[in-house]
Amino acid sequence: MKSQVTRRATLGLAAAVPALAFGRPALADPLVIKFSHVVSPDAPKGKSALLFKQLAEKYTGGKVSVEVYPNSSLYKDKEELEALQLGSVQLLAPSISKFGPLGVKEFDIFDLPFLMSDDAHARQMMASPMMADFNKKLEDKGVTPLAYWDNGSHVYTANVPLIAPDDFRGLKMRIQGSKVLDAVARQLGAIPQIIAFGELYQALQTGVVDGEDNVPSNIWTQKLYDVQKYLTVSHHGRLTYSLITNKKFWDGLPPDVRPGLDQAVKESTAFFDDTAAKDNVDALEQIKATGKVQMHVLTDTEKQAWIAALMPVHKEMEGRFGKDFIASVYKASGFVPPQS
Ligand code: LMR
Numbered sequence: 022m023k024s025q026v027t028r029r030a031t032l033g034l035a036a037a038v039p040a041l042a043f044g045r046p047a048l049a050d051p052l053v054i055k056f057s058h059v060v061s062p063d064a065p066k067g068k069s070a071l072l073f074k075q076l077a078e079k080y081t082g083g084k085v086s087v088e089v090y091p092n093s094s095l096y097k098d099k100e101e102l103e104a105l106q107l108g109s110v111q112l113l114a115p116s117i118s119k120f121g122p123l124g125v126k127e128f129d130i131f132d133l134p135f136l137m138s139d140d141a142h143a144r145q146m147m148a149s150p151m152m153a154d155f156n157k158k159l160e161d162k163g164v165t166p167l168a169y170w171d172n173g174s175h176v177y178t179a180n181v182p183l184i185a186p187d188d189f190r191g192l193k194m195r196i197q198g199s200k201v202l203d204a205v206a207r208q209l210g211a212i213p214q215i216i217a218f219g220e221l222y223q224a225l226q227t228g229v230v231d232g233e234d235n236v237p238s239n240i241w242t243q244k245l246y247d248v249q250k251y252l253t254v255s256h257h258g259r260l261t262y263s264l265i266t267n268k269k270f271w272d273g274l275p276p277d278v279r280p281g282l283d284q285a286v287k288e289s290t291a292f293f294d295d296t297a298a299k300d301n302v303d304a305l306e307q308i309k310a311t312g313k314v315q316m317h318v319l320t321d322t323e324k325q326a327w328i329a330a331l332m333p334v335h336k337e338m339e340g341r342f343g344k345d346f347i348a349s350v351y352k353a354s355g356f357v358p359p360q361s
Contacts, residue, residue, distance in 0.1 A: 066114050076289060102122055137356065201334065208330065
């Protein structure tokens with residue numbers, strides 16, 4: 022008769038058999054990370070999300086499984102931010118012009134026209150120590166920014182040529198949620214309308230709006246050139262993303278998973294930086310080659326007229342952000358207002 026001790030030992034061994042059957046401990050289910058975004062898988066953000074998936078799964082040895090949901094297939098602009106705060110999704114890379122609903126109105130300041138209208142100014146701003154203050158604002162809302170992905174300068178598209186500031190008068194223009202972008206449209210005499218990116222093609226097609234601004238790679242991959250007649254290379258603003266996660270989720274990651282994910286963030290950020298500018302140059306060529314839109318690059322004189330027309334927005338926004346805060350952002354970005 023087996024003693025109690027022996028029986029218990031035998032049972033313990035039997036329970037361990039399936040785990041050791043294939044010569045290694047049984048694997049727990051992978052930790053699932055949902056990464057939702059609103060652009061095409063072929064856009065720089067879409068490609069970087071897929072690279073992040075590949076790297077995260079590799080560097081964690083399969084302990085993490087990343088599900089990427091492109092093209093607003095899981096959530097649209099505003100919903101995705103709510104879902105992140107609720108923990109229904111773990112990664113997003115929204116435009117920072119959409120952070121208003123999170124209660125961090127400070128990010129709208131980056132939409133001040135011509136503030137960082139070229140790569141050098143954008144990189145200078147995003148690398149400045151000032152970003153730590155902005156990051157803190159997000160963390161206070163339960164959101165951790167893991168990286169900033171700069172996607173280049175905006176161009177305008179519309180159904181009429183946009184050469185002089187007056188050409189905007191009376192046009193219905195789609196904007197992202199930022200209050201500064203609202204002020205820009207109004208300053209130009211246009212009627213701004215916030216529309217989710219996933220609804221933009223249809224809104225342009227059906228005439229809900231007459232025009233919009235975006236980066237060429239989005240205009241190309243969403244085929245917006247099919248429903249717009251004119252494109253103006255104006256470089257009046259910037260499209261910057263923040264790769265964000267739910268703070269509680271990220272802080273609670275198991276220690277054997279976190280370094281692999283940090284490395285995946287680092288490498289997909291480097292990939293994004295290498296890809297975005299090139300994709301915008303290529304997209305502009307591809308759009309031109311379709312022959313569907315008439316393209317105009319603002320001359321220096323025309324650009325000066327746009328800057329002069331839009332500087333009142335900077336002044337108006339002193340009421341929203343404070344003169345000193347605006348001055349510190351000018352300094353960090355290297356922007357020099359005209360006549361100063
Ligand atoms: C837009 O809404 O126009 C863009 O910010 C979309 C995106 O995420 O690139």
